[in-house]
Amino acid sequence: MIGIRGEGLPDKEVYFNPKSTRPIREIRGAGLFSGKDSLYAIYLAERYGVVVTDLISLIPTFDKPAGHIENLPILQKIARNMNKELTVISLQKGRDALVEALIRMGVEALVAGDVLVEDHVRWLQEICKLAGVALIEPLFNKDTLAVLMDMMHAGFKATIICVDTDFLGEEWLGFTLSKKTLNEFLSKKGNIDPLGENGEYHTIVIDCPLYKRPLSIKSWEKHRSGKISYITIESQPLHD
Missing domain, CATH: 3.90.1490.10 (putative n-type atp pyrophosphatase, domain 2)
Known part of the structure; x- marks a missing residue:
């Protein structure tokens, strides 16, 4: 079963058919996008029936190099290869920039590839609550x-x-x-x-x-x- 995180969002909750693990209705989502984990999460979400139309790459605030952002032209090329729209957001502006982007995209869910980092999941939950969307975490707590x-x-x-x-x-x-x-x-x-x-x-x-x-x-x-x-x-x- 796909991991769902949408607490406190009764109008935006994502309900799944337990027999098929597919949504009761088709929903449109955005996906956090960088490396293998995030893309695999998007792949699983789409298999479950979520239509991921938009990708979001985050520029972190820490000083050390981020391999994905150093290769941003490649990420843009990959997005075109999947016929998806890529939005790049700097976290220097805080979480509001991500909240505003999700609202502007008009999506109902955000797909992310977190596995073990609970603090990041909680951070995304707060963002999704502010944006009025559900958070879908297909890999969370898996081996x-x-x-x-x-x-x-x-x-x-x-x-x-x-x-x-x-x-x-x-x-x-x-x-x-x-x-x-x-x-x-x-x-x-x-x-x-x-x-x-x-x-x-x-x-x-x-x-x-x-x-x-x-x-x-x-x-x-x-x-x-x-x-x-x-x-x-x-x-x-x-x-x-």
Whole structure:
């Protein structure tokens, strides 16, 4: 069953048919969008019948580099590849910018890919309550290894674009996680969370069932800032 977080929103609650795990009626949603977890959550939500029309990428306020934002042109290309509208929001403006965006989009739900970080779920609950939308968390409280395995077996391929070198070496930059390479990663990753839930690594999805066509990486450039090492990617053009 998909995780639903819409407490206090009786007019915006999302009700699911227990026999099919699909909504009683079709609802339109927006999805937080960055790496593999968020995109897998969107994939699951769409399988459950949520129509995700809009994507939201958040620019964080912390000083260290964010691998996804350093690769924002790739995220924009991926959004076009899925025929979805991408909105980029800076959290320097606080949560109001996200609340206003959800209201402006006219969606009924926000889909997010949180797994273990309860504080982030509570933060999103507050935002969704202010915006009058439901929060859908398909991955919340699930086993992280099981999520990663299910994701890869669903056809996801995710390239590692950022590592915290306290936990994972620079040699993993550019490594693509897939059904074929999963065992290699799990056997060599050391004592880190399989999904990177503690910020050990971040990814960009280069292929999944949501894409019209795979993303082909042409080249990348490596960067280092303190203990954070990341790559900026250049991809081949996506032809219609």
